[in-house]
Amino acid sequence: MARITKAERKKSIISASLKLFSERGFYITTIPDIAQKVGMSVGNFYNYFNSKDVLAKELVMYISQYLGDNIRDINERDISTDEKIYEIVSMYFNIADEKPEMIEYFLRVYLSNREVFSDGCEGMLCVSPFVTEMMMFFNDGVESGDLYDQDFFSAFGLFMGYLGGMVFLFGEKILPEPLENYKESISQNIYNALKSR
Amino acid sequence: MARITKAERKKSIISASLKLFSERGFYITTIPDIAQKVGMSVGNFYNYFNSKDVLAKELVMYISQYLGDNIRDINERDISTDEKIYEIVSMYFNIADEKPEMIEYFLRVYLSNREVFSDGCEGMLCVSPFVTEMMMFFNDGVESGDLYDQDFFSAFGLFMGYLGGMVFLFGEKILPEPLENYKESISQNIYNALKSR
Amino acid sequence: MARITKAERKKSIISASLKLFSERGFYITTIPDIAQKVGMSVGNFYNYFNSKDVLAKELVMYISQYLGDNIRDINERDISTDEKIYEIVSMYFNIADEKPEMIEYFLRVYLSNREVFSDGCEGMLCVSPFVTEMMMFFNDGVESGDLYDQDFFSAFGLFMGYLGGMVFLFGEKILPEPLENYKESISQNIYNALKSR
Amino acid sequence: MARITKAERKKSIISASLKLFSERGFYITTIPDIAQKVGMSVGNFYNYFNSKDVLAKELVMYISQYLGDNIRDINERDISTDEKIYEIVSMYFNIADEKPEMIEYFLRVYLSNREVFSDGCEGMLCVSPFVTEMMMFFNDGVESGDLYDQDFFSAFGLFMGYLGGMVFLFGEKILPEPLENYKESISQNIYNALKSR
DNA sequence: GATGAATGAGCTTTCATTCAT
DNA sequence: AATGAATGAAAGCTCATTCAT
Numbered sequence: 001m002a003r004i005t006k007a008e009r010k011k012s013i014i015s016a017s018l019k020l021f022s023e024r025g026f027y028i029t030t031i032p033d034i035a036q037k038v039g040m041s042v043g044n045f046y047n048y049f050n051s052k053d054v055l056a057k058e059l060v061m062y063i064s065q066y067l068g069d070n071i072r073d074i075n076e077r078d079i080s081t082d083e084k085i086y087e088i089v090s091m092y093f094n095i096a097d098e099k100p101e102m103i104e105y106f107l108r109v110y111l112s113n114r115e116v117f118s119d120g121c122e123g124m125l126c127v128s129p130f131v132t133e134m135m136m137f138f139n140d141g142v143e144s145g146d147l148y149d150q151d152f153f154s155a156f157g158l159f160m161g162y163l164g165g166m167v168f169l170f171g172e173k174i175l176p177e178p179l180e181n182y183k184e185s186i187s188q189n190i191y192n193a194l195k196s197r
Numbered sequence: 198m199a200r201i202t203k204a205e206r207k208k209s210i211i212s213a214s215l216k217l218f219s220e221r222g223f224y225i226t227t228i229p230d231i232a233q234k235v236g237m238s239v240g241n242f243y244n245y246f247n248s249k250d251v252l253a254k255e256l257v258m259y260i261s262q263y264l265g266d267n268i269r270d271i272n273e274r275d276i277s278t279d280e281k282i283y284e285i286v287s288m289y290f291n292i293a294d295e296k297p298e299m300i301e302y303f304l305r306v307y308l309s310n311r312e313v314f315s316d317g318c319e320g321m322l323c324v325s326p327f328v329t330e331m332m333m334f335f336n337d338g339v340e341s342g343d344l345y346d347q348d349f350f351s352a353f354g355l356f357m358g359y360l361g362g363m364v365f366l367f368g369e370k371i372l373p374e375p376l377e378n379y380k381e382s383i384s385q386n387i388y389n390a391l392k393s394r
Numbered sequence: 395m396a397r398i399t400k401a402e403r404k405k406s407i408i409s410a411s412l413k414l415f416s417e418r419g420f421y422i423t424t425i426p427d428i429a430q431k432v433g434m435s436v437g438n439f440y441n442y443f444n445s446k447d448v449l450a451k452e453l454v455m456y457i458s459q460y461l462g463d464n465i466r467d468i469n470e471r472d473i474s475t476d477e478k479i480y481e482i483v484s485m486y487f488n489i490a491d492e493k494p495e496m497i498e499y500f501l502r503v504y505l506s507n508r509e510v511f512s513d514g515c516e517g518m519l520c521v522s523p524f525v526t527e528m529m530m531f532f533n534d535g536v537e538s539g540d541l542y543d544q545d546f547f548s549a550f551g552l553f554m555g556y557l558g559g560m561v562f563l564f565g566e567k568i569l570p571e572p573l574e575n576y577k578e579s580i581s582q583n584i585y586n587a588l589k590s591r
Numbered sequence: 592m593a594r595i596t597k598a599e600r601k602k603s604i605i606s607a608s609l610k611l612f613s614e615r616g617f618y619i620t621t622i623p624d625i626a627q628k629v630g631m632s633v634g635n636f637y638n639y640f641n642s643k644d645v646l647a648k649e650l651v652m653y654i655s656q657y658l659g660d661n662i663r664d665i666n667e668r669d670i671s672t673d674e675k676i677y678e679i680v681s682m683y684f685n686i687a688d689e690k691p692e693m694i695e696y697f698l699r700v701y702l703s704n705r706e707v708f709s710d711g712c713e714g715m716l717c718v719s720p721f722v723t724e725m726m727m728f729f730n731d732g733v734e735s736g737d738l739y740d741q742d743f744f745s746a747f748g749l750f751m752g753y754l755g756g757m758v759f760l761f762g763e764k765i766l767p768e769p770l771e772n773y774k775e776s777i778s779q780n781i782y783n784a785l786k787s788r
Numbered sequence: 789g790a791t792g793a794a795t796g797a798g799c800t801t802t803c804a805t806t807c808a809t
Numbered sequence: 810a811a812t813g814a815a816t817g818a819a820a821g822c823t824c825a826t827t828c829a830t
Binding site for chain 2: 802803804805806807
């Protein structure tokens with residue numbers, strides 16, 4: 001008899017809330033909304049997460065882990081720095097396409113509603129798996145002589161700001177073409193910006 | 198006797214609400230908060246703006262106009278494209294420094310709470326003065342042979358995503374140095390990314 | 395045109411909530427209950443009191459003031475100590491009869507739900523007008539040689555514990571006779587207990 | 592192998608809930624709180640007590656029995672009435688010292704949350720072992736000529752109101768000295784109040 | 789007897805907006 | 810134009826109790 005485990009139930013709350021938060025925003029989405037989408041009572045929701053804020057924080061950590069894992073896979077491959085850039089852009093846009101809620105949550109909920117994360121996610125605390133891997137990527141690139149040795153945060157801001165901006169424009173249906181089609185040019189732009197001079 | 202005109206009163210609501218929205222977020226800020234900061238009654242607030250959402254939309258347009266004007270000034274100067282890039286970056290960071298509420302509102306309120314702007318600010322409607330000027334800048338650069346001729350939105354995403362990302366990192370107190378110090382390297386990175394190949 | 399002032403409205407909340415709290419208890423009584431009894435919306439209640447707890451605290455202070463004023467009137471009269479005792483007992487039982495909510499609130503809400511009053515009513519903070527007057531009564535009695543000079547709190551505990559106990563028994567409909575009929579014997583007992591030896 | 596009997600399990604619920612109710616109050620204490628303190632599941636709690644209210648009622652009866660037994664021991668001794676008074680006061684204060692939850696429960700839960708006890712503990716139903724013994728004490732005292740023959744409830748109110756009041760003041764940390772030190776004076780006061788005239 | 793996930797009604801509190809003055 | 814008391818719907822969260830296992 002297949003029973004639904006507590007872990008599975010928790011996973012389904014994460015999945016449902018991620019979608020709702022990213023589509024409607026943090027404050028518009030209510031606990032009843034989430035409970036209903038999961039098919040569970042409001043009261044029971046609180047057996048899994050102590051508060052709406054706690055859920056929000058777990059979601060960032062979940063996404064950060066997911067992105068971090070994906071970047072690590074790329075970092076560990078034996079390919080050139082410009083290929084890595086292309087792979088990261090590609091992976092990011094693929095996620096934006098197939099699991100848009102992940103990227104959208106990052107952009108719309110985590111980056112914007114700082115008051116929700118101020119207690120417990122100070123600085124980059126809840127996002128470190130992801131940031132750490134980006135740091136690895138950058139350091140490797142500099143070490144191999146491919147990238148120009150500059151302040152990490154400037155490179156990071158370029159890379160992630162750029163990708164976030166594109167996903168935002170895409171989400172707003174402003175882009176004339178699908179994200180897919182931008183992979184090449186964007187990777188090229190990023191490489192041109194960061195390569196050793 | 199100097200009377201306070203209706204326009205001045207409206208201006209002071211804009212000013213106060215811009216600060217509150219950018220510091221606390223759209224949903225956390227209440228109309229009573231705004232009224233109190235302006236020194237006006239809640240009821241009277243509604244003589245100037247029909248709803249909280251309408252206010253929010255006017256604010257984006259106000260900021261977009263402001264940024265657009267500043268960029269036009271730069272566009273009209275007789276300087277090279279890479280100098281223009283530096284000037285735009287410089288201007289953007291100066292605003293982030295001196296009137297942080299403008300940039301923060303853009304990033305934290307406008308870009309994130311799309312539901313608020315969905316009716317009336319579709320696409321880039323409320324933001325066109327700003328986007329138009331960026332388009333002018335880009336077209337001029339391409340025409341003069343300085344910039345590589347690519348999809349405008351890719352260039353736009355890079356430019357604005359980058360700057361937004363840096364201001365965000367700065368706001369989160371993650372940057373090791375003041376924004377000021379990044380002007381050079383960031384302008385350089387942007388130019389390298391966009392210049393003709 | 396007779397307008398209802400804000401102070402009058404506040405007074406009517408005090409009056410209604412005092413009755414409800416004393417009859418049903420603090421936790422059973424809800425804000426909607428109170429609002430309904432006053433004939434006001436739930437939201438508007440919060441224009442008068444910031445929270446249920448704050449209301450509870452204002453109620454004790456209100457009662458303490460009321461009792462204190464009554465005792466002072468008696469203290470200031472030119473009568474013997476045993477007559478004062480009789481007058482205090484009499485006043486207390488009259489209130490218990492005519493405005494039972496006052497005494498009941500004291501016994502059932504204030505004395506019992508300490509968690510509600512722990513922040514702001516520490517010690518005897520919210521009850522000092524009343525306690526102070528009892529202290530005056532006792533000191534005068536000792537000074538005049540009528541009362542035995544003992545620890546004030548022992549005398550206070552006897553006096554108030556006794557009266558509270560009787561009102562409780564009365565409220566529980568356990569007393570075979572109306573409170574009225576006990577005034578004499580109780581005053582006598584108190585005097586016998588406290589008089590100088 | 593020593594098995595934990597059902598009676599022992601029940602006893603441990605009584606013990607744990609008595610402490611929690613007396614410390615935190617009836618409504619603040621939750622069934623999960625109690626179950627956790629006992630080390631039992633929430634569901635299992637309901638195998639021992641059908642509801643929170645039922646538990647509350649059993650607790651009063653338990654305490655009443657306990658106090659009643661103690662008073663009977665004193666009543667049966669061959670000592671004078673004033674010595675009995677001292678012994679009762681002494682016993683009461685000792686309990687207040689060593690098992691404060693018993694007295695506190697009486698004062699804070701039973702006497703105050705009448706709605707909980709209204710169905711099943713009407714009048715003195717749940718408290719009769721205790722009241723009966725106090726009645727015995729009083730009747731004996733009157734019969735022996737030591738106590739003034741007055742309404743029992745007036746004497747009872749004095750005695751128990753006084754003791755309850757002192758324990759309350761003690762619990763509020765208002766008393767300048769330990770309860771212990773008041774035994775003498777309080778017994779004296781009670782005797783003076785009740786003795787035959 | 790024992791478990792603890794699940795229920796759902798109900799609580800306190802908030803806030804955009806209205807409207808009589 | 811200006812006031813602020815009033816509304817009421819809705820939010821986050823709690824908890825006694827049940828029940829399938």
